[in-house]
Amino acid sequence: MAYTLPLSFPVFDGNESLYIQQAINSGHLATYGEFINKFENKLARLTKSHQAVALNSGTSALHLALLLLGVGPGDEVICQSFTFCASANPIVYLGGNPIFVDSEEETWNMSPELLEDAVLSRIALGKKPKAIIVVHLFGMPAKMREILEIAEKYSIPLLEDAAEAVGSTYRDTNCGTFGKIGIFSFNGNKIITTGGGGALISNDVSVLEKAKYLSSQAREELPYYQHLEIGYNYRMNNLAASIGLAQLEKLNGWVSKRRLINERYRILFEDFPGIKFQPELEGSNSNYWLTTILIEEKETGFSNDKLRIMLFKKGIESRFLWKPLHLQPVYHGVPFYGGKIAEKLFLKGLCLPSSVNLTFDDQRIIAEIIEKELSKIS
Incomplete structure (x- = not known):
């Protein structure tokens, strides 16, 4: 497609x-x-x-x-x-x-x-x-x-x-x-x-x-x-x-543009319950190659996969976060140290369109799709 x-x-x-x-x-x-x-x-x-x-x-x-x-x-x-x-x-x-x-x-x-x-x-x-x-x-x-x-x-x-x-x-x-x-x-x-x-x-x-x-x-x-x-x-x-x-x-200009795209998403989504962004710690400066979010289904009423499908139907590409390697069949049985953090991120996360030529109007379309779905449970 x-x-x-x-x-x-x-x-x-x-x-x-x-x-x-x-x-x-x-x-x-x-x-x-x-x-x-x-x-x-x-x-x-x-x-x-x-x-x-x-x-x-x-x-x-x-x-x-x-x-x-x-x-x-x-x-x-x-x-x-x-x-x-x-x-x-x-x-x-x-x-x-x-x-x-x-x-x-x-x-x-x-x-x-x-x-x-x-x-x-x-x-x-x-x-x-x-x-x-x-x-x-x-x-x-x-x-x-x-x-x-x-x-x-x-x-x-x-x-x-x-x-x-x-x-x-x-x-x-x-x-x-x-x-x-x-x-x-x-x-x-x-x-x-x-x-x-x-x-x-x-x-x-x-x-x-x-x-x-x-x-x-x-x-x-x-x-x-x-x-x-x-x-x-x-x-x-x-x-x-x-x-x-x-x-x-x-490169430097494009890092600024990707950071601006991430900032605009945060502004557009700031009143949306159940949606969180990847944190950026003090002293870090991400290029925000991709803007990523976590979706709390109990608050939003929809999962990351449901949102992915909704966006797909409108011609908007999104993608799951990486599936943890310790859960990949090819690496079955490999030693793993930890708990469920990576797994939780995979189950809740989604990558959003982040191209440097993405416009504010493009992002507003995405926000409106989410807002319309949120309104069904309000």
Whole structure:
């Protein structure tokens, strides 16, 4: 179905066409060309990281990051449960074992208390985790101060899955730059896009050099093809990077627009009983990639699924929040530390249209649909 109001739709109103044509004219369309370097440099400057490595997806970035952290067969990696499967699947690619941790209610991200419980439990079993993966869901920064303290206390490297958090900050520092390695996604529905793409960032030069090497099929610098290690075809192509560069030029403005969209939703819904928004803690600045709400059915008279269907019938796209990974059939039996927070968020939550070109009138239409349904029980 072609939605009248899609959930998160890319907007190309800058230099995208110009840069694409320049990339085509250069003859460099694959994993070599000036736009790859320009994109990496621009991303590094915006995030204030040492450097970035442009890759073909966020999942590729996660896979490489875990490989660079030394994760291998039998190793355990702690990952928050309330996230997209791509946060955990690369652990399994490498023969590792994910250990899932529940969320906390203040940001919906990994609970620091439960994280420490999980670390202590695994150490007691003689299975000290090889890494910790924290995710900034829907652009909302996790409780990084507490999580970093735990990672440092037990000397476990932290990997930041900032796939959804390009442009988000925590205490004036960019998400993705706190851990040993950070990753971003530039998929078609993200706040900025390269069509499909991702990036790995770090302040460790050796990590960056190794990432570039492995992502380019581990080809040696020789006049013929020689490989000393198994590599991967993970580099971003020049055409995608040309789109990404144009998108990065508008990142700060688009973060402001997504934050404005979230603010307008809050104003429109402020008198609606039973509807709550994802909290933003003091010191955090979410890019609000997606505006998300929780629906208390006893107060509203409708569930998240009923609202989703109502919006669908009007050509408005919405989406459930992530189904926790510890509840996914593919991860049945994987150790989980926590209670029902992530599950509750999934059962009550919904993502609303959040594209940067969403108008106030568009949002008012959504509010009127909800208000009409609420009036049935008043």
